[in-house]
Amino acid sequence: MIIGVGTDLLDIRRIEQTxxxxxxxxxxxxxxxxxxxxCDRRANRAACYAQRYAAKEACAKALGTGLRQGVFWRDMVVTSLPSGKPILTLTGGARRRLEKLLPEGMNAAIEVTLTDEYPMAHAVVVISAVPNGIKGPPVA
Ligand SMILES: CC(C)(COP(=O)(O)OP(=O)(O)OC[C@H]1O[C@@H](n2cnc3c(N)ncnc32)[C@H](O)[C@@H]1OP(=O)(O)O)[C@@H](O)C(=O)NCCC(=O)NCCS
Structure with missing residues (x-):
């Protein structure tokens, strides 16, 4: 069952300037x-940061809060599997907010997808609730 969806589109040139x-x-x-x-290892450093920035904004929307109510940037962390597939892990206030959204007896599964085509970067986040004991995508 999907409990949150978020998306964000970002101009990489804004990140370059920042x-x-x-x-x-x-x-x-x-x-x-x-x-x-x-990102610091990447030739396209700003695009890498822009994708991750977009993922955090998309996640904050999927949580229904934005970057408010105790949900901070560093609470939403993008890592990657050896295959390259990105994983979004929540800690701190974002994790607490996620737990509030979860129906009783359910675990969260978070999917994130990233893309960029200069000058734009884009991310989509889908948060699902899966019954305890059912294996969903990794969340932590
Ligand atoms: C929700 C948030 C993430 C939106 O980000 P944004 O980049 O300003 O704006 P976007 O155009 O990407 O998104 C706006 C849309 O997000 C949606 N949105 C707004 N609040 C939302 C919420 N609490 N939950 C889910 N979606 C929300 C709305 O659909 C909104 O469009 P609308 O007002 O026309 O309906 C924003 O409120 C926020 O918290 N931004 C933090 C930005 C910041 O702190 N920047 C500092 C620079 S370092």
């Missing part, structure tokens, strides 16, 4: 270490 202007301060506020390591 990185040039605020660099470390912006990265430290929005991204965790593993996201930064991955």
């Amino acid at each position: 990185l040039a202007r605020f660099g470390e301060r912006f990265c430290a506020r929005v991204f965790v270490e593993s996201e930064r390591v991955r």
Whole structure:
């Protein structure tokens, strides 16, 4: 059962400008270490950050809060499986918000998909509730 859907479209040039202007301060506020390591290795560094920024905004929409009510950027972390498939993991306030949305006896399964075509980056997040004991996509 789907309990939340979010999407976000972002102009990579905005992230390029923010990185040039605020660099470390912006990265430290929005991204965790593993996201930064991955993006800083990339030739298309700004696009990598833009996709992850879009994923966090999409997730905040899927949670129904936006970046409010205790849901912070660094609570929503994008990692990748060895295959390259992105995974979204929630901690802190975002995790607590997710737990509030879940019906009794259900676990959350979060799917995220990312894409970019310069100058745009895009993400979609779908949050589902699956009965305890049924295997969904990884959430943590
Ligand atoms: C919800 C949020 C994520 C929207 O992001 P945005 O990039 O400003 O705007 P977008 O155009 O992507 O999305 C707007 C749409 O999100 C949807 N939306 C708004 N609040 C929402 C909520 N609480 N839950 C789910 N969706 C929401 C609405 O459909 C809205 O469009 P509408 O007002 O025309 O109906 C935003 O409220 C937010 O929290 N942004 C944080 C941005 C920020 O802090 N920036 C600082 C720069 S570092």
